[in-house]
Amino acid sequence: MHTPLQLPEWTSLAATADDALPLFAGTLLIARDEYPALNAAHLDAVLQGHADHLRVEVDAIERMPLKMQAINRHLFEEVGYAGNHDAYYDPRNSYLNEVIERRLGNPIALATVQMDVARRLGVALDGISFPGHFLVRLPVGDGMLVMDPFNAGRPLDLEELRARVAPHIDGGEADDDTLARLLRPAGTRTMLMRMLRNLHGTYAEAxxxxxxxxxxxxxxxxxxxxxxxxxxxxxxxxxxxxxxxxxxxxxxxxxxxxxxxxxxxxxxxxxxxxxxxxxxx
Structure with missing residues (x-):
């Protein structure tokens, strides 16, 4: 049975261990600063609805990559979540209430939706605080499947990952150790802080x-x-x-x-x- 969402208090977060920080509730705290009347229970119910719609299908699939494929197909093709390529720096792309209602967002906000729905279905999807666009990763055997939530959850191979990171590092070429470090899972605190930095940059620019x-x-x-x-x-x-x-x-x-x-x-x-x-x- 689904437990109703409770938003924590901001003052409790600094002392909360990273693995105990709630990602979805934390993103709604950020959104509530801009939207004080935000209905957290309704937004939670929307994502729970996505998971409930998928549950029978996903439970019947054995392989994790295929489970993830079904989740991505539902979220990005059927429901219509998409990256806002036309107005990337619109602050609404960072606020989860707006992302859920408009089905438009930036990479980290879409990753949050994708991760939250996947985790409700028992799929261990993590975020990656990658240079440039935020990505997600799914453990697959001894490796991982890396996906781009801003582009409908499209899988990325090593060649594309190296090309994406090149402009952000000295020398322009990531060796295996550097790439492995950049692909480590991002904790919830890291994700919430990246969201806030994105918003700060947008507001400071304006x-x-x-x-x-x-x-x-x-x-x-x-x-x-x-x-x-x-x-x-x-x-x-x-x-x-x-x-x-x-x-x-x-x-x-x-x-x-x-x-x-x-x-x-x-x-x-x-x-x-x-x-x-x-x-x-």
Whole structure:
């Protein structure tokens, strides 16, 4: 029997072990910041409906790749989930309520739907925090099946994976060890943080500083002391004219991370606008 979904409190997440963090509920917490009236029970019922529709078919299939093929066919062909290629940076692509209602999303949001439905059916699908687009992986014997949720769950071979990672690494060619490291499963905290970073980037680009600060603050709730989130929240405060918040966050950033690539630029900015005394390091 399906247990009704309960959303956790943000304040409990930092102390929650990664393997105990609920992925779907966590993504709905992120969405609830933007949509306070979000109906978590309804959204949970939609994904449960997908799983219930598939259960008899998937249970009758023995091989995991074929189970996954049936799940992908239902989600991407029959229900119609798809990557939003036309408006990739639309923030609605990151909010699970919008993704479920519109059937459009970005890679990590679609991966969340795919993973959640698969796991409800006993299929151990994991995320991969791959450079560029987020991917998913299914254990198959001694290896894995890697799929692209942004493109209807299409399987990716080694050659394509190497080509995708090439622009993101020095030298442009991933050896076996590098590729194996990049294909490790992503924990729930990593996924939630990547979602929030995506949203922060979208809002910062649009100079929507209230929402950008909110995303950085949630990152710090999930993982206190995260350097980029501390810096980004401080810069957002600065853009909003919240001088005390900017002084505290940016001051802590340069004090704790004096050797960061941008520490000197942040320090000079603080000194220039008179928010802090110059520090000796």
């Amino acid at each position: 100079e929507d500083w209230m929402r950008a600060v909110r995303c950085a603050d949630r990152l710090l709730t999930l993982a206190p002391g995260t350097p980029d989130a501390l810096r980004d929240r401080g810069l957002g405060y600065l853009a909003l004219g919240h001088v005390e918040g900017a002084r505290e966050d940016l001051g802590h950033y340069v004090h704790r991370h004096p050797d960061a690539a941008d520490a000197e630029a942040v320090r000079e900015q603080l000194v220039r606008i008179g928010l802090t005394r110059d520090r000796a390091h």
